[in-house]
Amino acid sequence: MNLQGRDFLKLLDYTPEEIMYLIDLAAELKDQKKKGIAHDSELRGKNIALIFEKTSTRTRCSFEVAAHDLGMHVTYLDPSGSQIGKKESIADTARVLSRMYDGIEYRGYGQEIVEELARYADVPVWNGLTNEFHPTQMIADMLTIREHLGKLKGIKFVYMGDARYNMGNSLMVTCAKLGMNFVACTSKKYFPDQSLVEICEKIAAETGATITLTDDVVAGTKDADVIYTDVWVSMGEPAEVWKERIRELSPYQVRASVMNNAGVDAIFMHCLPAFHDLSTTIGKEVYEKFGLSELEVTDEVFESEQSVVFDEAENRMHSIKAIMYATLPR
Ligand code: CP
Ligand code: NVA
DSSP states (O other), X not given: OOOTTOOBSOGGGSOHHHHHHHHHHHHHHHHHHHTTOOOOTTTTTOEEEEEESSOOSHHHHHHHHHHHHTTOEEEXXXXXXXXXXXXXXXXXXXHHHHHHOSXXXXXXXXXXXXXXXXXXXXXXXXXXXXXXXXXXXHHHHHHHHHHHHSOOTTOEEEEESOTTSHHHHHHHHHHHHTTOEEEEESOGGGSOOHHXXXXXXXXXXXXXXXXXXXXXXXXXXXXXXXXXXXOSSOTTSOGGGHHHXXXXXXXXXXXXXXXXXXXXXXXXXXXXXXXXSSOSHHHHXXXXXXXXXXXXXXXXXXXXXXXXXXXXXXXXXXXXXXXXXXXXXX
């Protein structure tokens, strides 16, 4: 398998075999790191640029730690610290950064921006999250599921909440590619876009996956292997939508009754950050306005034995390392 020189923009661009290769490579690099085996010989001295037009904890830290473990140097461009978009076009930025860096990570708004960046850049571009997709999260999530359940193919994977945004879209694509049974369990308005559903159904027909959209919590989550959720309001969305989201998505909160209806060995996953208590500024503001102290997941489920969210967060680093290791030309 040779992925050198490839961009990593969305999993629709990757075959099931290539995705499995990245998951296996992430597992191998994780094992090496745990054993103290260095893996900095091949990429030592390379430089990467990290462009973040939205904030981040996990993705940024994962790229930085992974780059350092691989012997590389990093430049971080924060949401206000560059000319991108304001004084310089994406196309020009891509051509400038390609003259200095060996790879570019981009987190921002529309998917078309990262696609344009990749079109003009001569070096691999990695999508660190757009409104539509979050592909690096997918490798970490699949690695985490395999670590806990021992397999991917054939499992029932249920996504609750806003299934038409980056996480719902990416998880539906990934499940379709890897032969998993994807269920979007949410209010109809929050079902993924029909055109993406149709693309995924075509992929599913070849891999043995299934795609189900339902607003029935009991039927949707029955005997599930994985229950997954994400914030109800994503980065870049206006605060005004909270009221509507709370009203429409509260029935799809992940609570004990959902986990009890799922399979006995079901795990709970969340890409994080999560609103499960009042320890955040936004969490407190929402509580003061709407009286809810827990949003997409209850604190009970978040802190339960079934919750694997911190394994998932750790795996972001190992999987981002695998993506860079695989795609950077030697
Ligand atoms: N899951 C995730 O992408 O987290 P950050 O926003 O902290 O990078
Ligand atoms: N849907 C969330 C994911 C964060 C990792 C957002 O875009 O804010």
